Amino acid sequence: MKTNNETLWWKNAVVYQIYPRSFCDSNGDGIGDLNGITSRLDYLKKLGVDILWLSPVYQSPGDDNGYDISDYRAINPEFGTMEDFDRMLSEAHARGIRIVMDLVVNHTSDEHAWFRESRSSRDNPRRDYYIWRDADSNGNPPNRWASAFGGPAWEWDETSGQYYLHLFSRKQPDLNWDNPSVRDDVFDMMNWWCEKGIDGFRMDVISMISKPDGLPDGPEMPGGFTASTCCNGPRLHSYLRQMNERVLSRYPLVTVGECPGAGVEEAVLFTDPSRRELNMVFQFEHVSGSTQGSTKYDKWDRPALSMPELRQILSKWQYGLEGRGWNSLYLDNHDQPRCVSRFGNDSPRYRVLSAKMLATCLHFMKGTPYIYQGEELGMTNARMSEIGQYRDIESLQTYDFLTRQEGLPEETVMGYLQAVSRDNARTPMQWDSSPNAGFSDGTPWIGVNPNYTEINAAAQMDDENSVFAYYRELIRLRHTLPVMVEGRFELLQPDDKQVFAYMRTGSGEKARDKQECGKEGNCRPEDRLLVFCNFTRETAPLPAEVSEALEAGASRLIGNYPGLPEGQLRPYEALVLRDRKDG
Ligand code: TEU
Numbered sequence: 414m415k416t417n418n419e420t421l422w423w424k425n426a427v428v429y430q431i432y433p434r435s436f437c438d439s440n441g442d443g444i445g446d447l448n449g450i451t452s453r454l455d456y457l458k459k460l461g462v463d464i465l466w467l468s469p470v471y472q473s474p475g476d477d478n479g480y481d482i483s484d485y486r487a488i489n490p491e492f493g494t495m496e497d498f499d500r501m502l503s504e505a506h507a508r509g510i511r512i513v514m515d516l517v518v519n520h521t522s523d524e525h526a527w528f529r530e531s532r533s534s535r536d537n538p539r540r541d542y543y544i545w546r547d548a549d550s551n552g553n554p555p556n557r558w559a560s561a562f563g564g565p566a567w568e569w570d571e572t573s574g575q576y577y578l579h580l581f582s583r584k585q586p587d588l589n590w591d592n593p594s595v596r597d598d599v600f601d602m603m604n605w606w607c608e609k610g611i612d613g614f615r616m617d618v619i620s621m622i623s624k625p626d627g628l629p630d631g632p633e634m635p636g637g638f639t640a641s642t643c644c645n646g647p648r649l650h651s652y653l654r655q656m657n658e659r660v661l662s663r664y665p666l667v668t669v670g671e672c673p674g675a676g677v678e679e680a681v682l683f684t685d686p687s688r689r690e691l692n693m694v695f696q697f698e699h700v701s702g703s704t705q706g707s708t709k710y711d712k713w714d715r716p717a718l719s720m721p722e723l724r725q726i727l728s729k730w731q732y733g734l735e736g737r738g739w740n741s742l743y744l745d746n747h748d749q750p751r752c753v754s755r756f757g758n759d760s761p762r763y764r765v766l767s768a769k770m771l772a773t774c775l776h777f778m779k780g781t782p783y784i785y786q787g788e789e790l791g792m793t794n795a796r797m798s799e800i801g802q803y804r805d806i807e808s809l810q811t812y813d814f815l816t817r818q819e820g821l822p823e824e825t826v827m828g829y830l831q832a833v834s835r836d837n838a839r840t841p842m843q844w845d846s847s848p849n850a851g852f853s854d855g856t857p858w859i860g861v862n863p864n865y866t867e868i869n870a871a872a873q874m875d876d877e878n879s880v881f882a883y884y885r886e887l888i889r890l891r892h893t894l895p896v897m898v899e900g901r902f903e904l905l906q907p908d909d910k911q912v913f914a915y916m917r918t919g920s921g922e923k924a925r926d927k928q929e930c931g932k933e934g935n936c937r938p939e940d941r942l943l944v945f946c947n948f949t950r951e952t953a954p955l956p957a958e959v960s961e962a963l964e965a966g967a968s969r970l971i972g973n974y975p976g977l978p979e980g981q982l983r984p985y986e987a988l989v990l991r992d993r994k995d996g
């Protein structure tokens with residue numbers, strides 16, 4: 414039986430997501446690789462992160478940059494060998510850093526052996542590993558489901574005369590999880606990786622693996638993608654409990670499910686420890702744009718989320734999972750535009766301030782924070798102006814659909830891509846001001862953001878005022894302040910138009926010795942953090958709680974300006990006060 418702290422080790426951990434293709438290229442072919450990751454482990458140790466989540470490094474034709482897997486037990490030669498992986502794993506462990514793998518089992522690549530067999534004939538034993546349907550009487554797909562990347566979610570297969578389902582690209586056929594042999598093979602593969610010593614899984618679109626019976630058409634959705642129809646299906650939790658029994662419960666793992674379509678109540682079903690499914694989930698409400706205003710093309714023309722909307726969503730999740738589950742905290746990942754460009758202000762004047770403000774707002778919440786590569790440097794959107802600079806299948810298919818089929822002007826579509834395309838997150842990590850930002854000695858697979866000469870790790874690692882230094886301090890505080898991990902969240906001044914403010918109340922760190930235990934012998938004095946984040950470039954009236962807390966003896970814990978504000982919060986000011994009652 415696992416001990417309690419072993420089970421909960423991930424609750425005061427900070428996760429760093431690596432997109433291997435763009436992280437560090439060790440052999441000059443322009444593609445990041447495993448030996449490149451190994452060469453940067455000391456950088457990550459200095460930052461202080463506990464866990465690395467690697468986007469997929471398995472064998473793949475690369476149609477969706479590795480989220481289309483053709484062999485789960487082999488390493489993509491572009492990233493290196495299994496020996497390179499094993500070395501990276503042991504070098505990370507030697508530094509006390511754990512490795513979480515990306516588990517992509519809602520679908521495989523169409524080049525996976527399972528699919529090659531399945532499509533070879535209707536009576537192949539693996540036919541039912543995937544979701545095949547006859548055409549309707551007019552030869553059309555069996556329903557109106559659309560792919561996340563545009564177009565129908567069904568591809569006609571001439572050989573066997575049926576359509577197969579692909580919620581993503583046509584080279585990513587959906588596995589049929591209702592087939593027990595599929596579950597057996599997936600669980601065997603997961604155990605194989607756990608026996609190699611990995612420390613957990615991030616589970617790609619795991620909320621979609623159980624398809625609704627009869628594959629009914631869902632409500633017409635902006636952009637056509639059928640996410641709501643395919644998420645949280647009838648047997649989803651049964652399959653996750655089986656996964657937990659047959660794999661997850663056998664190792665001290667951390668698990669996070671990527672759960673499109675999950676609301677708070679679904680998240681409780683996934684993360685309530687008594688249900689023995691997953692530890693936490695990625696929800697999508699705060700990264701899906703505003704629900705106010707109209708949209709015809711979903712993420713592309715959806716209005717940006719305002720701070721009050723962001724505050725409402727994140728607070729709902731804080732309250733919603735309190736005592737019932739566990740939040741993952743993220744603003745960035747390989748599918749999202751850079752948070753300082755999206756939610757902050759990436760102008761030279763305000764980029765550092767707003768990057769630190771966003772980090773403060775996120776990291777002092779209750780849950781496990783995720784840092785996406787480059788976020789700790791304040792890396793920005795790349796604003797690539799030519800379609801030839803884009804690499805992501807979603808960007809390229811969307812460009813074709815919107816310009817050719819929908820007839821939108823090119824500059825409109827390029828504006829969409831510059832604002833919210835996934836390519837923004839996939840430009841190479843900016844290590845230093847040498848050519849290609851020190852990412853590669855070759856020609857990078859995707860262009861480097863030209864601002865690498867000012868924004869790079871080398872310029873920040875020894876600068877105490879850098880974004881890097883700020884993230885490092887946030888991580889150190891999470892490792893030392895129990896209230897930052899355990900404290901209850903309480904929103905402050907919920908109607909403020911500029912300032913996102915909240916409080917965390919909980920127990921302080923154990924007293925070092927008895928004398929510290931205060932009058933009632935309370936060795937865990939109450940601890941309180943007050944967090945104030947001005948999301949605007951204007952000054953904001955000083956919240957009353959600031960003066961009240963200071964008068965009650967609170968002190969400044971961290972902030973992105975020197976000292977304390979006088980009478981007002983400065984542009985993009987983040988301020989955290991600590992009010993520790995000694996017993
Ligand atoms: O993403 C699933 C997902 O919901 C996002 O792709 C989202 O729908 C899309 O990015 C909106 O722009 C996961 C992976 O994170 C993503 O990289 C893969 O492309 C996708 O699944 C398929 O594996």
Ligand code: CA
Nearest residue numbers: 438440444446
């Ligand atoms: Ca390489």
